[in-house]
Every structure is written in C-alpha cells, then in structure tokens.
Amino acid sequence: MNSTLGLAQLIMCDRLKAGRMMVIWPLLAMFILFSSWGLSDPKVNLSFGLTIDSAYDVMYASTAFIIFSATLGAVLISFDGISRDRISGVLELKLSQPISRSKQAYSMVIGHSMAIIIPVTGLNLIAIMIIRYRLGEFPSIYEYSVYTVSTGLLLIWYTSIQLLASSYARDMGSSIAVGLGVWMTFTLLWLVMTTVVAGLMDISVTDLNSSEYIRIESIMDLFSPNGVYHHLLEMNLDGFERHISPIAPFFAAALWSVVPIELFRKKMESMHP
Amino acid sequence: MSLSDVTFRHRIRDPNSWKPWAKRDGAGIHSIDLDIYPGEILGVIGPNGAGKTTLLRVISGLFKHSGEISKSSSMRRRFIGHMPEQVRWEGRLSVVETFQMFALMHDETSVESILKTVGLSSKKDIPLDNLSQGMRQRLSLAVALLGQPLILVMDEPLNGLDPLAQRALTNLLSQLAEKGVAIIISSHQVAELANIVDRIALLHHGQLLVEGPLKSVKKSLGIKDEQADLVELICAATGIDPEDISLDLAEDSMLPFKRLEVEEE
Numbered sequence: 001m002n003s004t005l006g007l008a009q010l011i012m013c014d015r016l017k018a019g020r021m022m023v024i025w026p027l028l029a030m031f032i033l034f035s036s037w038g039l040s041d042p043k044v045n046l047s048f049g050l051t052i053d054s055a056y057d058v059m060y061a062s063t064a065f066i067i068f069s070a071t072l073g074a075v076l077i078s079f080d081g082i083s084r085d086r087i088s089g090v091l092e093l094k095l096s097q098p099i100s101r102s103k104q105a106y107s108m109v110i111g112h113s114m115a116i117i118i119p120v121t122g123l124n125l126i127a128i129m130i131i132r133y134r135l136g137e138f139p140s141i142y143e144y145s146v147y148t149v150s151t152g153l154l155l156i157w158y159t160s161i162q163l164l165a166s167s168y169a170r171d172m173g174s175s176i177a178v179g180l181g182v183w184m185t186f187t188l189l190w191l192v193m194t195t196v197v198a199g200l201m202d203i204s205v206t207d208l209n210s211s212e213y214i215r216i217e218s219i220m221d222l223f224s225p226n227g228v229y230h231h232l233l234e235m236n237l238d239g240f241e242r243h244i245s246p247i248a249p250f251f252a253a254a255l256w257s258v259v260p261i262e263l264f265r266k267k268m269e270s271m272h273p
Numbered sequence: 274m275s276l277s278d279v280t281f282r283h284r285i286r287d288p289n290s291w292k293p294w295a296k297r298d299g300a301g302i303h304s305i306d307l308d309i310y311p312g313e314i315l316g317v318i319g320p321n322g323a324g325k326t327t328l329l330r331v332i333s334g335l336f337k338h339s340g341e342i343s344k345s346s347s348m349r350r351r352f353i354g355h356m357p358e359q360v361r362w363e364g365r366l367s368v369v370e371t372f373q374m375f376a377l378m379h380d381e382t383s384v385e386s387i388l389k390t391v392g393l394s395s396k397k398d399i400p401l402d403n404l405s406q407g408m409r410q411r412l413s414l415a416v417a418l419l420g421q422p423l424i425l426v427m428d429e430p431l432n433g434l435d436p437l438a439q440r441a442l443t444n445l446l447s448q449l450a451e452k453g454v455a456i457i458i459s460s461h462q463v464a465e466l467a468n469i470v471d472r473i474a475l476l477h478h479g480q481l482l483v484e485g486p487l488k489s490v491k492k493s494l495g496i497k498d499e500q501a502d503l504v505e506l507i508c509a510a511t512g513i514d515p516e517d518i519s520l521d522l523a524e525d526s527m528l529p530f531k532r533l534e535v536e537e538e
Contacts, residue, residue, distance in 0.1 A: 003377045010366070010374045017365035089360040093416055096333045096355035097378035098347075104378075273335055273357075 003099060004107045011111025015077050016118070024073045024116075028123055031069035035062040036127035040134035055131045055139040059147050060233050062127065066151060067187060067226050070120045074158035078112040079179035082166040082271075092273035105268040109261055113159040117152050124148065143236060150232040153253060157225040158183070160260035167267045186224045194220040215243035222252040274332075274349075274424065274455075276307040279340035281331050302327050302479045304340070309424060309455050314446060316470035317459040318507060324479040325459040326358065326428055332457060333426050354422030358429040360413045362401040368408075369397040372415060379420040390445070391415045392438075406433035414442070424455045431462045443469050475510050482510045 040058045085091035169175035195205045203212045221227025231249035282301035302324040317325045331338050333355040334346030388394045391411040410433045431439050460466045474484040494509040
C-alpha cells in the first residue's frame with residue numbers, strides 16, 4: 001500500500017508540474033470562481049427553473065461549469081498516461097519492475113486523479129468564500145462533503161476512463177481523439193442521445209418537464225458519469241423528483257467507480273510495451 | 274537460468290474492411306534454447322529485425338511466451354535488471370524523483386549510491402527534459418541496477434554514450450560479472466562488445482543460429498582468422514557475402530535455415 005501511494009504521489013507531482021497545467025489552471029479558475037461569483041448574485045435568474053435560495057443551490061448550479069472545465073482537465077491530464085510512456089520507452093521499464101501490475105494501475109489512477117482533484121478542491125474552497133461574501137452564508141459541512149466527494153468521484157471516473165483509453169492507444173493522436181470523443185459524448189451529446197431514446201420509446205420530447213421524459217432522462221443519466229454526478233448532488237436538493245429509485249444513483253456510482261478501474265487493471269496485467 | 278524451446282510471436286494489426294481490429298501473427302523468436310550462467314557476459318548479436326529485443330523482453334518477463342524458462346516471469350522481474358534501448362526520459366520530474374519512483378517499485382530506499390555509480394549524483398536535481406541522451410542512458414542503467422539484480426538484460430546500452438562513458442560502462446559490466454552477475458547484452462557496437470563477452474548468441478529471423486564462446490563459434494562456422502570480428506561472424510552464419518553487404522537482409526537467399534511463416538512487422 002505504501003509503494004502504491006508513494007508512486008501515486010510522484011505521478012501526481014509529475015502531472016502537476018507538467019506544462020499543460022499552465023492551461024488547465026486558468027481554465028479551472030475562470031470557470032469555478034466566475035461561476036460562483038455570478039450564480040451567487042441575489043438577482044440571478046436561472047433559465048432551468050432552479051431558484052437560488054442557499055449556498056448549496058449556488059454550488060449545485062455551478063456544477064454545470066465544473067462539468068465543462070474539471071472533466072476536461074481530467075481528460076487533458078490523463079489522456080496520455082500510458083501512451084506517452086509507451087512512446088518514450090519508459091513503459092517497458094515500468095512493466096519490467098517487480099511491483100505488481102495491479103499496484104501500478106492503482107497508483108496511476110490515484111496519481112492522475114489527484115492531479116486534478118487537488119486544484120479543483122482548492123478552487124472550490126475559494127468559491128465557497130465567494131458565496132459567503134455574496135450570499136452571507138456557508139454550506140453545511142454535510143452539503144460541502146456531498147459536493148466534494150461527488151466531484152472527486154466524477155474526476156476519478158473520467159481519469160480512469162481516459163487511462164483505459166490511453167492503454168489501448170498506440171500513438172498520441174488516437175489517445176487524444178478517444179479522450180476528447182468520450183468527453184464530448186458525455187458532456188455535449190448525451191442530451192441528444194436522451195431525446196433520441198425518448199423519441200424511440202414514443203415519449204414526447206416537446207415537453208421536457210413531463211414526468212415520462214424526466215424518468216427516461218433519469219435512467220439515461222445513470223449511464224453517464226455527468227448524469228450520476230448530478231443524481232448524487234440532487235439528492236440534497238428540495239423539490240427534485242427524478243422518478244427512479246433513490247438507490248439507483250448509488251448503484252450506478254459504485255459501478256462507475258469499479259468497472260473502468262478494474263478494466264484498466266486487467267489491461268495493465270496483460271500489457272505489452 | 275535456462276530457456277528451452279521458447280517461442281514468441283508479436284500480434285500485429287491486420288485491418289480489413291470487415292474486421293478493422295483484426296490481428297495476425299508477426300515476427301518474433303522461434304524455438305530458442307539458451308543457458309545463462311552467473312558471472313558470464315552473453316552477447317546477443319544479429320542483423321536488424323533478428324529478434325534480439327524480443328528475446329531480451331521475453332527473458333525480462335515482459336512477454337507471455339510458449340516453451341520453458343526455468344523461472345516464472347514474476348520471479349524473473351524480481352531478480353533481472355532490464356535496460357531497454359534508448360529510453361526518452363521526459364517531464365519536469367528531477368532525476369532523483371524519477372529514480373525514487375522506480376526504487377519504490379523495488380521497495381528500496383537508498384538511491385544515492387546507484388546514482389553515484391552511474392555518474393548522475395551531480396545531475397540528480399535536473400529535470401528529465403534537460404538531460405542529454407548520454408545522461409538518459411545512465412538513468413536507464415541506474416534503474417536496471419536497482420534491487421541488486423542477479424541478471425542484467427541490456428538492449429543497446431552503448432548507444433548515445435561518448436567513448437569514455439562506453440569504456441566506463443564496459444568496465445562496470447566486467448566488475449559486475451566478476452561479482453557473479455550474469456549479463457545479457459545486445460549491441461551493434463561490435464568492436465566494444467567483442468572485448469567483453471564470454472559467449473555470443475547469434476540470432477537471425479528469430480532463430481538462434483549459433484551460440485557459445487567466441488572461439489568455438491568461429492570454429493563451428495569455419496572461420497580460421499583469429500582476428501575475425503563479429504561482422505564476419507554474422508556474415509558467415511547468415512550466408513551474407515562480406516564483400517556484398519546490403520541493407521536488404523530479408524532476402525530468402527540469406528537464410529541458412531528454414532523460412533518461418535513470419536512476416537516482418
């Protein structure tokens with residue numbers, strides 16, 4: 001366990017020092033801090049019907065920006081986690097070491113995830129200060145914990161998916177193509193896919209507030225990391241009815257936490273340089 | 274450690290319209306029998322594409338092969354130090370941080386002495402991006418020396434090193450061999466290699482053509498000239514005319530043995 005965490009720490013340092021962080025830091029700062037500032041304006045009028053009554057409401061509304069920036073950061077940090085080492089020859093050295101491949105896989109997931117979780121969590125703390133300044137209240141410790149853990153999980157899911165994709169890619173080009181493709185599918189295309197599925201099931205997509213549509217949207221969301229993230233956060237919101245079992249998001253979160261990491265571990269076990 | 278009938282073939286992509294992910298067998302090594310003795314330096318030689326790197330990777334436990342190797346691959350990874358060819362170390366981590374990462378994989382904590390042995394102690398705080406090729410080779414060597422290996426497997430270790438560093442490396446290898454470490458070394462720098470190897474193994478098209486001490490190999494190939502170098506040895510074993518060496522080493526006429534159903538990757 002010590003060697004896994006030690007390796008993860010060094011991988012995290014490597015990624016935090018990487019040149020791409022010069023792009024990721026400002027992106028995260030602008031998205032997270034500006035969204036907190038804007039959404040905590042008492043006069044704000046949101047188009048999707050959420051009324052901002054509390055600090056947690058602001059945090060929930062700002063997740064739309066987290067999903068754009070932090071998940072893209074996870075993609076940019078980990079899309080070449082394996083392929084870069086493969087191209088440089090370092091992977092051959094790593095695979096020939098006595099440490100088990102499983103430990104190497106776990107250390108990579110932890111190290112790459114932490115390289116994005118730490119900046120996002122730090123900026124979220126500053127965002128809470130902004131909310132306090134603007135709204136005059138802090139979220140409760142429970143609300144902050146739910147928010148931080150859910151955001152951490154979302155970033156771990158994206159990181160493990162990217163590492164898995166990187167382990168199959170033979171060059172940097174295909175690696176970034178797969179990475180951005182997955183990100184765009186879950187971030188931009190999922191709404192389209194949801195309406196297509198609803199249409200195929202003869203559910204009207206003209207009224208997006210109908211209970212039938214909300215139910216199918218909730219089910220579709222379970223198959224997307226972003227959707228599960230929102231499910232987890234919405235459990236803490238008043239007046240949100242998604243017409244699915246409350247256990248389903250937890251079950252989906254557990255699957256998203258286990259399946260990509262396990263697939264990546266198995267890929268590492270059989271990997272050739 | 275001994276290898277008996279060891280065979281490995283790469284799976285290479287063979288896409289077509291109906292099966293874009295299809296793969297087929299590619300080049301590799303075929304039915305290799307080889308013994309590795311403590312304290313001995315074994316030189317693996319052969320033309321490009323002969324299977325030298327593949328053989329070294331199989332020995333280091335990186336490929337799942339058919340045939341028998343007297344130790345399991347997980348055990349081999351424990352006591353074999355592997356130095357791949359031309360690792361392009363890059364990133365903002367320093368030399369010592371990178372080395373610590375590999376030391377953790379061995380559960381080893383003291384890293385200073387090995388960095389000193391390979392001449393990197395004065396460069397230990399330099400980021401990997403700023404290392405010269407020679408320094409990168411030294412770092413690869415340092416990683417291979419971690420965990421006090423009983424066998425060192427080195428693929429083209431002399432590449433990128435200046436003549437002084439080459440001599441220093443060959444001296445170090447001789448010292449390690451005297452301490453009982455078995456060394457398997459593949460190199461195209463035949464002049465340097467001939468001075469240090471105890472035995473050679475000559476590969477061509479994935480097959481082990483001849484293996485043994487330099488003198489007996491020369492004798493078995495009918496080379497009477499004591500001064501004959503490894504190039505002449507390769508030529509004699511593979512049927513290439515020394516006066517007519519070309520870069521096309523894949524011609525059937527140069528194959529002394531049966532042609533395998535192998536296509537070059």
